[in-house]
Amino acid sequence: xxxxxxxxxxxxxxxxxxxxxxxxxxxxxxxxxxxxxxxxxxxxxxxxxxxxxxxxxxxxxxxxxxxxxxxxxxxxxxxxxxxxxxxxxxxxxxxxxxxxxxxxxxxxxxxxxxxxxxxxxxxxxxxxxxxxxxxxxxxxxxxxxxxxxxxxxxxxxxxxxxxxxxxxxxxxxxxxxxxxxxxxxxxxxxxxxxxxxxxxxxxxxxxxxxxxxxxxxxxxxxxxxxxxxxxxxxxxxxxxxxxxxxxxxxxxxxxxxxxxxxxxxxxxxxxxxxxxxx
Numbered sequence: 001x002x003x004x005x006x007x008x009x010x011x012x013x014x015x016x017x018x019x020x021x022x023x024x025x026x027x028x029x030x031x032x033x034x035x036x037x038x039x040x041x042x043x044x045x046x047x048x049x050x051x052x053x054x055x056x057x058x059x060x061x062x063x064x065x066x067x068x069x070x071x072x073x074x075x076x077x078x079x080x081x082x083x084x085x086x087x088x089x090x091x092x093x094x095x096x097x098x099x100x101x102x103x104x105x106x107x108x109x110x111x112x113x114x115x116x117x118x119x120x121x122x123x124x125x126x127x128x129x130x131x132x133x134x135x136x137x138x139x140x141x142x143x144x145x146x147x148x149x150x151x152x153x154x155x156x157x158x159x160x161x162x163x164x165x166x167x168x169x170x171x172x173x174x175x176x177x178x179x180x181x182x183x184x185x186x187x188x189x190x191x192x193x194x195x196x197x198x199x200x201x202x203x204x205x206x207x208x209x210x211x212x213x214x215x216x217x218x219x220x221x222x223x224x225x226x227x228x229x230x231x232x233x234x235x236x237x238x239x240x241x242x243x244x245x246x247x248x249x250x251x252x253x254x255x256x257x258x259x260x261x262x263x264x265x266x267x268x269x270x271x272x273x274x275x276x277x278x
Contacts, residue, residue: 069099
């Protein structure tokens with residue numbers, strides 16, 4: 001039975017600080033892991049991970065399924081993932097609205113072409129994923145640096161996929177901000193067109209400033225003020241939803257990460273009522 005996902009503040013769990021989390025549980029409402037990094041993990045780390053999933057809500061955020069890619073879906077992985085989610089009582093699985101390879105992995109998130117054909121292609125693969133997992137999944141709006149073959153705006157593409165696949169949304173606020181700078185659109189207007197009923201949780205992260213008009217989504221820095229304001233606007237429009245802090249490298253001490261988690265919680269406290277997801 002999947003544990004309830006609390007409408008609070010979460011943190012991406014890194015192996016580097018799992019011992020700190022287990023021995024002195026911080027004030028984090030839920031954790032997120034990439035299943036590819038944990039699914040076959042055994043030994044001491046595997047036992048520590050299991051001890052956490054037995055008492056704290058978890059979500060999984062995939063890295064390698066390549067939902068938009070041309071290669072067949074890795075259905076063997078999905079069946080293994082299904083067992084992993086059920087074993088650990090994990091409430092939600094999400095993936096990126098992108099692709100990351102063909103016969104091999106590029107280890108990067110490539111943008112989908114914003115076309116009607118791409119909508120049909122990726123929506124069909126999302127539906128197949130949901131059939132195998134026997135649960136709804138969420139897809140994340142990604143940051144992108146080119147829009148090959150664009151026939152429709154990004155927001156229309158995202159909404160069309162969500163509707164045709166009948167799946168949920170992992171809303172990344174930093175990606176909206178990064179894309180708004182790089183592609184010259186209004187982040188608040190974009191946010192206003194999000195189908196809020198499909199939001200299951202959100203990501204907050206930092207980025208790298210290459211130039212005033214070119215930002216790179218790195219998850220390697222602290223969250224900046226415009227992204228915090230966007231989160232505040234999202235709560236004001238849609239109500240409070242679970243929100244997770246991502247940090248993938250340049251990782252500071254856990255105490256510094258928890259300061260940002262607390263900033264999420266403080267922002268949530270300014271908006272009531274909160275929402276829960278089972």
